[in-house]
Amino acid sequence: MEKQELIEKINEVLAEEFEKEVEEITPDADIKSTLELDSLSLVDMVALIESEFGVKIKGTEVAEVKTFGALYDFVYSRMNA
Amino acid sequence: MQNRVVITGMGIYSCLGKNLEEVRDSLYTGKSGIIFDPVRKEMGFRSALTAKLDVPDLKKVLSRSQRVYMPEQAKYAYCATVEALQNAGIDQDYLNSHEVGLLYGNDSSAEPTVLAVDKMREKKDTTLCGSGAIFQSMNSTVTMNLGCIFKLRGINLTVSGACASGSHAIGLGALLIQNGLQEMIVCGGAQEVNPFSIGSFDGISAFSIREDEPTRASRPFDRDRDGLVPGGGAATVIIESYESAVRRGAPILAEILSYGFSSNGDHISSPNVEGPSRSLEMAIRRAGIDINEIGYINAHATSTHVGDTNEAKAIYNVFGDRRIEVTSTKSQTGHEMWMAGASEIIYSMLMMKNGFIAANLNFENPDEDSAKLLIPDKRIEKHFDTFLSNSFGFGGTNSTLIVRNL
Numbered sequence: 001m002e003k004q005e006l007i008e009k010i011n012e013v014l015a016e017e018f019e020k021e022v023e024e025i026t027p028d029a030d031i032k033s034t035l036e037l038d039s040l041s042l043v044d045m046v047a048l049i050e051s052e053f054g055v056k057i058k059g060t061e062v063a064e065v066k067t068f069g070a071l072y073d074f075v076y077s078r079m080n081a
Numbered sequence: 082m083q084n085r086v087v088i089t090g091m092g093i094y095s096c097l098g099k100n101l102e103e104v105r106d107s108l109y110t111g112k113s114g115i116i117f118d119p120v121r122k123e124m125g126f127r128s129a130l131t132a133k134l135d136v137p138d139l140k141k142v143l144s145r146s147q148r149v150y151m152p153e154q155a156k157y158a159y160c161a162t163v164e165a166l167q168n169a170g171i172d173q174d175y176l177n178s179h180e181v182g183l184l185y186g187n188d189s190s191a192e193p194t195v196l197a198v199d200k201m202r203e204k205k206d207t208t209l210c211g212s213g214a215i216f217q218s219m220n221s222t223v224t225m226n227l228g229c230i231f232k233l234r235g236i237n238l239t240v241s242g243a244c245a246s247g248s249h250a251i252g253l254g255a256l257l258i259q260n261g262l263q264e265m266i267v268c269g270g271a272q273e274v275n276p277f278s279i280g281s282f283d284g285i286s287a288f289s290i291r292e293d294e295p296t297r298a299s300r301p302f303d304r305d306r307d308g309l310v311p312g313g314g315a316a317t318v319i320i321e322s323y324e325s326a327v328r329r330g331a332p333i334l335a336e337i338l339s340y341g342f343s344s345n346g347d348h349i350s351s352p353n354v355e356g357p358s359r360s361l362e363m364a365i366r367r368a369g370i371d372i373n374e375i376g377y378i379n380a381h382a383t384s385t386h387v388g389d390t391n392e393a394k395a396i397y398n399v400f401g402d403r404r405i406e407v408t409s410t411k412s413q414t415g416h417e418m419w420m421a422g423a424s425e426i427i428y429s430m431l432m433m434k435n436g437f438i439a440a441n442l443n444f445e446n447p448d449e450d451s452a453k454l455l456i457p458d459k460r461i462e463k464h465f466d467t468f469l470s471n472s473f474g475f476g477g478t479n480s481t482l483i484v485r486n487l
Contacts, residue, residue, distance in 0.1 A: 019145050040212035041146060047209050056206070 001079065006053075007072050013052050017044065027069035034068070055079060083259040087487065089331040090169025090319030091427050092161040096132035096312055096414055100164055105431045108439040111460060113296035113413050115310050121276050121283075128288035130298050132312030132415040134274060147230055150216035152193050154271035154420075155226040157315035158185065162227055162267060165317035170331055171265075173232070182235030182263040184254045185223045185317075186246025186270035188419040191278040193217035223271045223315075235263050241419075243474025244381075246270055248422025251318060252340030252480055258322050265321035270423035272313030279311045285350070289384060299416075300443035301382035301409035302389050302451035309383040312415030316424035335430060338467070338483040339368035345477025351387050352473055357395040360479035364469065365399070368483045375405055375483070376465025377438055379429045381473045382409035383416045392471065393450035406463065407454045412442035422472035422480060429468045433486050436464045 001009070015022045018035040025034060037045060046057050049071075055078040057065060065071050093100065096114025097107035107114070114132045121129035136153045137160050143151075151159070166172075175181075197214040201207055216222060221239040228237040236257065240250040247270020254266040282288070289308040291298040299310040326333050341364025345356030365372055378396060382389045389409075396407060410428045411417070417424050432438055437460055444451075444458040466486040473479045 017145075036146075038146070041149070043208060043212040044149070047211050050206070050209060056208075 003072065003076050006076055006079070010072060010075065013048060014045070017048055025068055027067065027072065029068055030066060031068055031071060049075060053079060084261055085323035086255040086258045086320055086337045087323050087326050087333045088318050088320055088335045088337065088430070088484070089326050089333055090165040090171065091334065091430060092164030092168060092317045093314070093424060093427050094134070094137070094157045094160040095314035095316070095417065095424055096134045099160065101168070101431065104428070105435060107413065108410070108428060108431055109435070109437060109460065111413065111440045111442060113442060114312065115295045115299060115415055117292055117295045124276055124280065126276070126280065126283045127286060128283055128290045128292060128308070130289055130292060130295055130310045132274060132310065134314055143230065149213040151226050152190050152217040152222055152273060153275060154187060154190070154273040154313065154315060155223045158223045158227060158269060158271040158317065159230065161269060161315040161317040162231065165267070165319050169319040171319065176231055176233060179265065180235045180263070181233050182254065182257065182266035183224050183228050183233045183237045184240055184250040184266055184268050185227065186240045186242065186250040186419050186423060187220060187223045188241040188243055188246050189278055190218050190220060190222050190273065192273060192275040195277045227267065233267065235266065242478045242480065243476055244416065244418045245422050245472035245474040245478045245480040246419040247316065247424065248470065248472035248480035248482055249342065251320065251337070251423060251426060252342065252482055254320050255337045255340050258320060264325040265319065267317060268320055268423065269315060269317035270420035271315040272418045272420035274313035282311065287385065297443050299384045299412050301380065301384045301412050301441060302393065302447065302454070302456050303444050304446040304448040306384045306386065306389065309385055309411070310415035312417045313420060314417060314424065315420055316427050318423060318426060333487045334434070336485045336487050338370065338485050339364045341365070341367060341481040343479045345479070347477050349476055352391045352477065354391045354394045354398065356477055357392060357471065357473055357479050358398045360481045361395060361399045361469070361471070364481035364483050370467065372400065373403065374467045375469050376463070377429065377432070377468040378405055378407040379425050379468060379470040380407050380409045381471040383411055388473070390448065390450050392473070393454055397450070397453045404455045406438050406461065407456050408438060408441040410439060412444070413439065422470070425470050425472070426482060426484065429470055430484065433465055433468060437462050
C-alpha cells in the first residue's frame with residue numbers, strides 16, 4: 001500500500017470508529033485530544049490499527065506515537081519492514 | 082415507622098412494544114411476540130423459538146464512550162429507564178441534586194463474553210477484545226452503565242436471582258425505601274435475547290419445540306404445554322417514598338404493599354410447592370391486607386410441566402377456592418427471565434390502570450391443577466385495585482410482590 005493511500009485509510013477508520021470528521025485528523029494533531037481518547041478508548045485505537053492493518057502497537061510504543069503523523073510513519077514502517 | 086413505597090414511573094422495551102402505550106395495546110389485543118428464528122436452527126438449537134425485538138440504535142442518543150460498554154440488555158434498560166424517568170417527571174437536574182439509587186435484575190451477559198473468548202482463542206492477543214468487553218460481560222453491566230449514564234449516586238447494585246431477579250430488585254428496593262435508607266430507586270430487570278445467552282438452556286430441553294406454531298408455543302397452564310419460549314428486553318420502575326412523591330408533586334401510580342421471598346432449598350431446576358407457597362404467604366402477611374382484596378394474580382408460569390403444576394398448587398394452597406383471575410403474561414412474551422419480575426409488574430400495572438386482564442393465550446385445556454384456578458383464556462374487562470405477582474427462579478429462589486392502585 002502506498003503511504004498516501006495508507007494515510008487516507010487510517011484517517012477513514014479512525015474517523016468512523018471515534019465518530020469524528022476526517023478533516024479533524026491532520027498529521028500534526030495530537031491523537032488523544034483529537035479523538036478524545038481516555039485510557040480505555042486508547043485500547044480500542046490500538047486494537048483497531050491491529051485488526052485493520054495487522055500492526056501491533058505495544059504498550060511502550062503507544063507513548064511515542066503522539067501525533068497522527070507519527071502514527072502514519074509507525075504503521076507504514078511496520079507494514080514495510 | 083416505615084415509609085410507604087410508591088411507584089411513580091414505568092418504562093418498558095419488550096417484544097410487545099417499545100413503550101408503555103404499545104405494550105398496553107399488545108396486552109389488550111393479545112398479541113404474541115414469539116417467532117421462529119432460523120439462525121438458532123443453524124446453530125444447532127433444539128428449539129428456534131424466541132421473542133422478537135430489535136436492539137435499539139443509540140448512536141444519535143449516546144456518545145461512543147457511553148455506548149461502547151453497553152451490551153444489548155443495557156441498551157434495552159437504557160430505553161426503558163428514559164421512559165420511566167420521563168413518566169415519573171424526573172429530569173437530569175433532579176438526578177444530579179438527589180441521591181437516587183439503582184437496583185436492577187440481570188443474571189448473564191453471554192454474548193460479549195463469548196465474543197471476547199473467541200477473539201482471544203483466534204488471535205492470542207487480549208488487546209483485540211477491545212475496551213468494552215470487560216464492562217459488557219460482567220453481570221453488573223446494566224447497573225454500571227445506567228449508573229454512569231444517568232449519574233446516579235445512591236445504591237448501585239445488580240440483583241442476580243435467576244428468573245426472579247427483576248422481582249427481587251424491586252422488592253429489595255422497596256425494603257431500602259421502607260427503612261429510610263433511600264428516597265428513590267430506579268429498579269428493573271433486563272434480559273439479553275441473543276442466541277449465545279440461552280443455547281445451554283436450550284440444551285437441557287427446557288424450551289417448547291412447537292416450532293410450526295410459534296405464537297401457540299408458550300401456553301402456560303395448558304394441558305399440552307411442552308416448555309418455555311425465551312424472551313427478553315428490559316423494564317424499569319421508579320420507586321420512591323410516598324413523602325418524596327408528594328413533596329415533588331409526582332404522579333403516584335401505585336403502592337408496593339409488600340415483598341415476600343423464600344428459597345426452596347431443594348432441586349436446582351425443579352421447583353416445589355412449599356417454597357413458593359411460603360413466598361406468597363409472606364407477601365400477603367406483610368401486606369396487611371385481606372386476601373380477598375387481591376383482584377388479580379400474575380403468575381410466574383413459564384409453560385413448563387413441573388413449574389406450572391407446582392405454581393398452580395401453591396396458588397391453590399394459599400387462595401383456596403376464591404375465584405381470583407390468574408394469568409401468565411408469558412403466554413404473550415415468552416419467558417423474559419431476569420427481566421420478567423419487573424416487566425410483569427408493569428404488565429399488571431397497565432392492566433390495572435386500564436381495567437382489563439389480558440388473556441392467558443393458548444389456555445385451551447386445563448390439567449388437573451390448573452383446573453382449580455380461574456384462568457381466563459380471553460381478555461376480560463375487569464376493574465381491580467390490588468394484584469400479586471410471582472417470580473421464581475433456578476436454585477429455588479422465589480419472590481412475590483403485592484401492589485395496590487393509588
